[in-house]
Amino acid sequence: MKWRLDPVMPFDPSPDVATQPALVARVPDQKKLSSIVKTLGAIYPLTENQQFLKRVKKKIGSWTVLVRLGVTAQSDLHASVQSLIAEHGLEPETAIVPAGPPQTRAQFERSTQLWPCRFHEDKKLEDLLGHRDPDLWGGPALSRHYAHMASVLTARTRAGHDNVVLVHPGGTESRNVHLERDGLCTGHPVMAAITQSASNDSPAGYLWSDCDVYLAEEPCLMCSMALVHARVRQIFFCFPSPSGALQTLVRLHALQPLNHKFGVFWLRPEHGGSL
Amino acid sequence: MSQPSLSPGPHHPHGPHGPPTPALIEPAPPAAKKLKTDTGPADPDVSYNPRFMDLCFDKAREALHVGEVPIGCVFVREGHVVHAARNRVNETRNPTLHAEIVAIQALERQIRQGQGQSTGRLAVQAYFNRVVVYVNCEPCIMCASALQQVGVQGIFFGCANPRFGGCGTVLDVFQVDHTRRWTPFVQQGFRAHDAIELLKEFYKGENPNAPPEKRKPARK
Numbered sequence: 041m042k043w044r045l046d047p048v049m050p051f052d053p054s055p056d057v058a059t060q061p062a063l064v065a066r067v068p069d070q071k072k073l074s075s076i077v078k079t080l081g082a083i084y085p086l087t088e089n090q091q092f093l094k095r096v097k098k099k100i101g102s103w104t105v106l107v108r109l110g111v112t113a114q115s116d117l118h119a120s121v122q123s124l125i126a127e128h129g130l131e132p133e134t135a136i137v138p139a140g141p142p143q144t145r146a147q148f149e150r151s152t153q154l155w156p157c158r159f160h161e162d163k164k165l166e167d168l169l170g171h172r173d174p175d176l177w178g179g180p181a182l183s184r185h186y187a188h189m190a191s192v193l194t195a196r197t198r199a200g201h202d203n204v205v206l207v208h209p210g211g212t213e214s215r216n217v218h219l220e221r222d223g224l225c226t227g228h229p230v231m232a233a234i235t236q237s238a239s240n241d242s243p244a245g246y247l248w249s250d251c252d253v254y255l256a257e258e259p260c261l262m263c264s265m266a267l268v269h270a271r272v273r274q275i276f277f278c279f280p281s282p283s284g285a286l287q288t289l290v291r292l293h294a295l296q297p298l299n300h301k302f303g304v305f306w307l308r309p310e311h312g313g314s315l
Numbered sequence: 316m317s318q319p320s321l322s323p324g325p326h327h328p329h330g331p332h333g334p335p336t337p338a339l340i341e342p343a344p345p346a347a348k349k350l351k352t353d354t355g356p357a358d359p360d361v362s363y364n365p366r367f368m369d370l371c372f373d374k375a376r377e378a379l380h381v382g383e384v385p386i387g388c389v390f391v392r393e394g395h396v397v398h399a400a401r402n403r404v405n406e407t408r409n410p411t412l413h414a415e416i417v418a419i420q421a422l423e424r425q426i427r428q429g430q431g432q433s434t435g436r437l438a439v440q441a442y443f444n445r446v447v448v449y450v451n452c453e454p455c456i457m458c459a460s461a462l463q464q465v466g467v468q469g470i471f472f473g474c475a476n477p478r479f480g481g482c483g484t485v486l487d488v489f490q491v492d493h494t495r496r497w498t499p500f501v502q503q504g505f506r507a508h509d510a511i512e513l514l515k516e517f518y519k520g521e522n523p524n525a526p527p528e529k530r531k532p533a534r535k
Contacts, residue, residue: 246410298479
């Protein structure tokens with residue numbers, strides 16, 4: 041059976057770039073560029089979350105400045121910008137620029153086709169997107185992930201049972217959880233597994249620090265948040281669920297205020313494979 | 316600033332409090348929203364009763380005394396307390412045992428014992444549909460989802476929870492999870508200042524679950 045392992049990023053990793061209109065102006069004389077940029081910076085400063093956009097676009101023998109974001113009629117511009125335009129013979133026009141800072145190299149490349157942007161590549165993130173992290177996609181690591189997931193899926197064939205595989209720094213535990221019949225809270229494998237894992241003599245520290253869990257189904261909001269409380273390191277699931285909270289309804293790991301973030305992975309048989 | 320006026324207007328026995336700490340709570344109008352049950356807010360069983368919130372604080376103080384995050388809750392059904400619980404996370408080393416989960420699990424067990432093992436999901440939900448939850452701090456995302464899944468009628472809570480709150484502060488669970496087809500009513504801001512003070516009292520101390528490298532330096 042062929043398997044596929046994809047990260048569920050805490051943002052939309054699609055290279056498509058959201059755009060916004062902006063007023064830009066071609067500058068005929070390069071020598072005037074720095075004083076023009078200075079004036080624009082004072083009158084139409086870029087806010088903190090707009091500063092990923094550079095002020096000047098250079099093309100061979102041609103310079104364009106970003107005047108202001110949004111649609112602005114030339115007559116509505118600040119008086120000193122209007123005189124700047126008249127004085128230096130600027131040629132204003134409306135352009136389409138990226139709406140938000142690029143998160144990935146692919147998004148950066150698309151964005152700069154529209155307008156030059158600042159971008160700092162996050163190597164770890166690019167390794168995730170490019171499936172290059174050896175702890176995830178390296179041969180031996182991949183076989184381990186597949187084996188854990190296969191063992192989770194096998195246990196599910198018995199009614200009222202589920203399996204949660206927990207990999208902790210000390211080894212692997214396969215936790216065959218018996219689900220309480222129709223249990224509303226305790227009937228979810230994650231809640232049941234955490235409860236079975238916890239005991240008064242659990243070592244100090246958070247219950248599942250540095251642990252990875254393998255689940256058949258994408259966990260619901262209750263279970264995903266329970267995994268935050270347990271401080272799990274990485275979550276692997278096989279089947280997306282309509283009430284799933286890591287990919288389907290919401291990406292819980294994208295919520296900024298949460299004091300713990302985990303990695304999320306969708307591990308599934310390759311298209312055409314069967315279980 | 317005085318205590319926010321609460322509709323349907325129960326008198327607050329604890330007098331006016333100072334303004335809430337801005338970092339911990341945004342004063343939101345405690346208006347009931349989206350009541351999807353056969354009983355309207357005029358039902359005396361459902362309107363806010365300060366006595367039950369006082370009971371939450373008793374449970375929360377009990378939690379504080381044994382080194383737990385001071386959160387207590389009271390489940391009220393048809394005007395009667397059916398369960399009161401407090402946080403048991405540190406005692407059991409089970410991070411899911413927030414007060415609300417403790418109460419839900421105890422009641423679920425009780426319902427099954429009373430009605431036999433064949434008691435199905437629907438019977439349990441029918442029971443919780445007439446339960447109103449009082450809790451001194453906003454339920455976290457886990458607890459809010461659990462309360463939605465068992466189908467409680469409504470929630471009265473004290474202060475907002477800016478780190479975990481699942482009733483609108485970090486995430487509005489009831490809005491996000493449309494698959495449950497159940498939206499409890501939510502009213503907030505009851506004794507919020509007292510709840511914040513109690514939490515501050517806890518965080519002055521040390522979290523016994525924090526790993527050694529994250530522990531605060533010892534205070535004298």
